[in-house]
Amino acid sequence: MARSGRIIVVGGGLAAARAVESARGAGYEGELVVIADEPRRPYERPPLSKGYLLGTDASSAVYPLDARWYREHRVEVRTGVSATSVHVDAHTVEAGGEVLGYDRLLLATGSSARRFAGPGAGLRGIHHLRRLPDATALRRALRPGGRRVVLVGGGWIGLEVAAAAREYGNEVTVVARGVPLAGAIGEHLGRSFQAMHEEHGVVFRRPAAVTAVRGESGRVAAAVLGTGEHLPADLVVFGIGATPNTQLAASAGLELREGGIATDAGFATSAPDVFAAGDVAATWNDRLGRHLRVDHWANADSGGRLAGRALAGETVRSGEIPYFFTDQYDLGMEYSGYGELAAGAELVIRGDLAAREYVAFWLADGRVVAGMNVNVWDVNAAVQRLIRSERIVSRDELADPTVPLDALAGDVA
Numbered sequence: 001m002a003r004s005g006r007i008i009v010v011g012g013g014l015a016a017a018r019a020v021e022s023a024r025g026a027g028y029e030g031e032l033v034v035i036a037d038e039p040r041r042p043y044e045r046p047p048l049s050k051g052y053l054l055g056t057d058a059s060s061a062v063y064p065l066d067a068r069w070y071r072e073h074r075v076e077v078r079t080g081v082s083a084t085s086v087h088v089d090a091h092t093v094e095a096g097g098e099v100l101g102y103d104r105l106l107l108a109t110g111s112s113a114r115r116f117a118g119p120g121a122g123l124r125g126i127h128h129l130r131r132l133p134d135a136t137a138l139r140r141a142l143r144p145g146g147r148r149v150v151l152v153g154g155g156w157i158g159l160e161v162a163a164a165a166r167e168y169g170n171e172v173t174v175v176a177r178g179v180p181l182a183g184a185i186g187e188h189l190g191r192s193f194q195a196m197h198e199e200h201g202v203v204f205r206r207p208a209a210v211t212a213v214r215g216e217s218g219r220v221a222a223a224v225l226g227t228g229e230h231l232p233a234d235l236v237v238f239g240i241g242a243t244p245n246t247q248l249a250a251s252a253g254l255e256l257r258e259g260g261i262a263t264d265a266g267f268a269t270s271a272p273d274v275f276a277a278g279d280v281a282a283t284w285n286d287r288l289g290r291h292l293r294v295d296h297w298a299n300a301d302s303g304g305r306l307a308g309r310a311l312a313g314e315t316v317r318s319g320e321i322p323y324f325f326t327d328q329y330d331l332g333m334e335y336s337g338y339g340e341l342a343a344g345a346e347l348v349i350r351g352d353l354a355a356r357e358y359v360a361f362w363l364a365d366g367r368v369v370a371g372m373n374v375n376v377w378d379v380n381a382a383v384q385r386l387i388r389s390e391r392i393v394s395r396d397e398l399a400d401p402t403v404p405l406d407a408l409a410g411d412v413a
């Protein structure tokens with residue numbers, strides 16, 4: 001195990017925090033330096049579209065580790081500093097005008113929000129949501145209520161913002177190209193999420209796209225649809241996806257796959273002593289037989305922890321089933337599984353879809369490849385065991401709430 005030397009972690013998100021925490025936990029005693037370009041220590045983002053946006057969580061809720069932890073564990077965090085280049089042969093990183101040598105390097109540079117770049121992009125009242133100040137600005141804009149909010153994009157973050165905007169008493173229109181969330185959970189269940197939002201007063205315009213934003217005196221006045229129609233608006237929020245921050249890795253000559261930095265199952269990239277984890281990493285996945293990039297919280301959490309142990313010199317192997325969650329109004333949901341295996345699979349519902357209290361399973365060739373529990377709790381671990389077991393199960397047993405899920409999974413851990 002590496003006990004000395006210098007480990008550099010580039011990134012200021014959850015993956016970076018978990019990596020330094022677990023490198024120290026694994027007994028690494030050498031120098032640990034975090035380079036984070038935002039002006040704050042590493043933080044996590046799910047509260048930005050939930051509790052923090054709603055004003056129920058303080059900003060301190062976003063930090064997985066407090067400032068004292070870094071001091072006590074001798075981790076130097078350089079905030080507001082961007083790593084601008086990596087030289088893999090020389091084992092150096094350039095950051096803030098300095099050249100720093102490393103023995104091991106972790107790239108945890110995450111993703112950036114895809115930004116609207118069409119006509120009107122510079123108007124006041126246009127919002128994106130990725131960083132803490134984005135959420136602070138959006139919260140300030142939503143909090144008074146009574147505003148006309150156009151939300152562009154029917155993904156998870158867009159719908160969470162729609163829920164928060166309604167809870168503050170704003171008028172909300174979601175503009176989406178298709179059924180919301182269809183890419184993640186299919187049209188049938190996506191429609192059920194749309195129905196829930198409609199019950200809360202959200203209006204959907206789809207299929208539609210916002211191609212421009214019209215302003216008056218430098219402020220947003222309307223979102224312009226591809227058809228030329230104007231939707232009057234005080235705020236336009238773009239939730240149109242995120243792109244992984246691979247520039248540093250690409251310019252260092254690292255291999256990229258699936259839009260991310262290619263790593264083996266032990267988080268090692270194509271360059272010696274350089275690792276990658278979190279949103280930016282495309283990690284080898286045995287089940288799929290290819291690299292998989294996952295841009296969700298749990299992947300940054302577990303990937304960061306495992307990569308930290310790898311940095312400390314341990315041999316690790318990624319085997320997590322992709323997992324994510326959402327909270328909207330009074331609905332809570334957890335999803336585990338492989339979206340690409342679920343495409344075209346048979347959907348089986350256990351529970352009451354109309355009451356939004358159910359577990360959905362995706363059954364491919366008789367095996368559960370994904371599962372989603374909605375307002376049903378303490379079942380996700382069993383859903384994961386069922387996926388991992390790869391056992392053939394019948395649709396009737398799956399749909400029957402009296403059949404324990406653990407009985408279907410057998411003795412898989």
Ligand SMILES: Cc1cc2nc3c(=O)[nH]c(=O)nc-3n(C[C@H](O)[C@H](O)[C@H](O)COP(=O)(O)OP(=O)(O)OC[C@H]3O[C@@H](n4cnc5c(N)ncnc54)[C@H](O)[C@@H]3O)c2cc1C
Nearest residue numbers: 011012013014015037045083110111278279295296297300
């Ligand atoms: C609003 C919002 C809500 C979300 N909600 C959920 C949810 O409910 N459930 C869920 O599963 N997932 C959710 N996610 C996704 C989840 O937050 C991400 O998967 C997670 O943040 C990824 O963590 P990360 O550490 O890999 O990267 P990030 O959190 O993106 O952090 C990367 C950091 O590195 C910095 N950086 C980049 N390049 C450099 C450089 N060259 N030098 C120095 N620093 C650099 C970035 O500025 C950033 O601070 C949400 C995301 C957002 C934005």
